[in-house]
Amino acid sequence: xDYKIDDSKQRIVNESLELFxxxxxxxxxMDIIAGNLGISKKTLYVxxxxxxxxxxxxxxxxxxxxxxxxxxxVESTPxxxxxxxxxxxxxxxxxxxxxxxxxxxxxxxFPQLSRELVDRQNEEDxxxxxxLIxxxxxxxxxxxxxxxxxxxxxxxxxxxxIVDYELFPINRYSRSELFQQIYVNFIRGIAxxxxxxxxxxxxxxxxxxxxxx
Numbered sequence: 405x406d407y408k409i410d411d412s413k414q415r416i417v418n419e420s421l422e423l424f425x426x427x428x429x430x431x432x433x434m435d436i437i438a439g440n441l442g443i444s445k446k447t448l449y450v451x452x453x454x455x456x457x458x459x460x461x462x463x464x465x466x467x468x469x470x471x472x473x474x475x476x477x478v479e480s481t482p483x484x485x486x487x488x489x490x491x492x493x494x495x496x497x498x499x500x501x502x503x504x505x506x507x508x509x510x511x512x513x514f515p516q517l518s519r520e521l522v523d524r525q526n527e528e529d530x531x532x533x534x535x536l537i538x539x540x541x542x543x544x545x546x547x548x549x550x551x552x553x554x555x556x557x558x559x560x561x562x563x564x565x566i567v568d569y570e571l572f573p574i575n576r577y578s579r580s581e582l583f584q585q586i587y588v589n590f591i592r593g594i595a596x597x598x599x600x601x602x603x604x605x606x607x608x609x610x611x612x613x614x615x616x617x
Contacts, residue, residue, distance in 0.1 A: 428505030484540035
């Protein structure tokens, strides 16, 4: 599918994504979206034939923006430890902005879209994380004997369990706390002494907020 869209469609996608993030998918109807945009439902259907098509555009738009944001962190930070913390802090914040219903309803009612999103995101995250780990070795901030392939896959497996609501009920564990526990201990486990010192300074001083452009 060609996801290139004009400004009017982009506005619809942006508004719809925010509604989906806040309320989940089922609650948000095409009537609600049209009302929030101040347009007729007919105009909305001229641009998108169905809610599923609109949701697909929203997911693609979100994934693209996420990739660009991650690349900006890599380019704006002086070392891999700070890049990893900036990326993971950003993702933690993003996770906390999604209503837990979103992912549950996506997998239940739109399984194909859910698989496409998960598969694409896992592939991109694996490639990026593997590259960063190897770059960290060059900077002597990541242990040389770390197998980037295995470690990246193990990390992504842990991340997938964040949306396991039986293992981590949402009334007991916030998604942001879970993600922070995973990523801080992940970096500690693969970092050299110098890398761990940088991480300690960032976490104890809450300096990871400074890394957000």
